[in-house]
Amino acid sequence: MPYPNAMPSTYPSEASAPPPLDCARHAVFLDFDGTLVEIAPRPDAILVPTDLPARLAALSDACAGALAVVSGRSLPELAGYLPGFAGLMVGSHGAEARGMAPPLGDSPSGLAMLQNDLAAFAASKGLLYEEKTHGGALHYRQRPEAADEVAAFAADLAAQTPGFAVQPAKMAMELRPAGVSKDRALSALWALPVFAGRIPVFLGDDTTDEPALDWAGTQGGFGIKIGTGDSCAGYRLPDPEAVRDWLAAAQGVSWGV
Numbered sequence: 491m492p493y494p495n496a497m498p499s500t501y502p503s504e505a506s507a508p509p510p511l512d513c514a515r516h517a518v519f520l521d522f523d524g525t526l527v528e529i530a531p532r533p534d535a536i537l538v539p540t541d542l543p544a545r546l547a548a549l550s551d552a553c554a555g556a557l558a559v560v561s562g563r564s565l566p567e568l569a570g571y572l573p574g575f576a577g578l579m580v581g582s583h584g585a586e587a588r589g590m591a592p593p594l595g596d597s598p599s600g601l602a603m604l605q606n607d608l609a610a611f612a613a614s615k616g617l618l619y620e621e622k623t624h625g626g627a628l629h630y631r632q633r634p635e636a637a638d639e640v641a642a643f644a645a646d647l648a649a650q651t652p653g654f655a656v657q658p659a660k661m662a663m664e665l666r667p668a669g670v671s672k673d674r675a676l677s678a679l680w681a682l683p684v685f686a687g688r689i690p691v692f693l694g695d696d697t698t699d700e701p702a703l704d705w706a707g708t709q710g711g712f713g714i715k716i717g718t719g720d721s722c723a724g725y726r727l728p729d730p731e732a733v734r735d736w737l738a739a740a741q742g743v744s745w746g747v
C-alpha cells in the first residue's frame with residue numbers, strides 16, 4: 491500500500507500531513523475528545539462546534555456510511571454531544587456501540603462497588619469523578635500533583651475487582667472492563683458490510699488510541715495522530731481544528747466553528 495504503516499515510537503512530531511481523505515475509498519474512524527473537539531479543563535466543559543453533528547452526518551453519507559466515532563466516553567454522553575448524527579458510534583472504548591453489536595456483553599459483576607469506591611476516593615481527594623456505563627474515571631487535570639496517588643489507587647482497585655483493568659488517559663485514570671479496547675472495537679466494526687473493500691483511517695490523540703492507530707496500519711490503511719507525543723501513526727495533524735479542516739476538504743466545503 492502507498493501508506494506508511496506503524497512507525498517506531500521515535501517517529502518525529504513533525505511527521506508528515508496525511509494524504510487527502512477519499513470518501514470513495516476510505517473508511518473513517520474518529521476519536522472524539524482531542525480529535526474532533528478540543529480537550530477542556532473538565533470533560534463536561536468541551537465546546538462542540540454547532541455544525542459538527544450535521545457535518546459528520548454529511549461526511550458519513552459521502553462515505554456511504556463508512557464512518558464511525560469511536561470514543562472512551564459513554565455512548566449516551568457521546569450521542570448527546572452529537573445530536574443529528576445518526577451514524578455508527580462506539581462508546582466506553584468498545585464496551586458500547588450504536589449501529590452494531592458491541593464487542594463486549596454485560597459488565598463484569600462488581601461494577602457498582604467499583605464505582606462507589608472511585609466516587610468516594612475522588613470526593614476525599616478533591617478529584618473529578620466521571621461515571622461511565624461500564625466503569626468510571628478519576629480526572630486529576632485540576633490536581634496534577636495527585637497523579638501518582640491516583641495511579642496507585644486505580645491499580646489497587648483493578649487488582650481487587652476481577653474483570654476490570656486500568657486505562658490511563660490524559661490527566662485521568664479510568665477503570666474499564668478488561669479486554670475492551672478501541673482496536674478490538676475496530677476489528678468488530680470492520681466486519682460490517684459497509685466497510686467492505688475500503689481502506690481504514692483512524693484518527694486519535696491519546697495513548698488509548700495507539701492500538702487503534704496501529705490497527706489501521708496493519709489493515710492496509712493509516713493512522714493519524716492528533717497533537718504531540720510519541721505515536722505509532724504514520725501521519726499527524728496538530729489539533730482538532732486541523733482535523734475538521736482535513737475532513738471538510740474531502741467534501742470541498744468549509745466547516746464552521
Ligand SMILES: [Mg+2]
Pocket residue numbers: 521522523524525694695696
Ligand atoms: Mg481522545
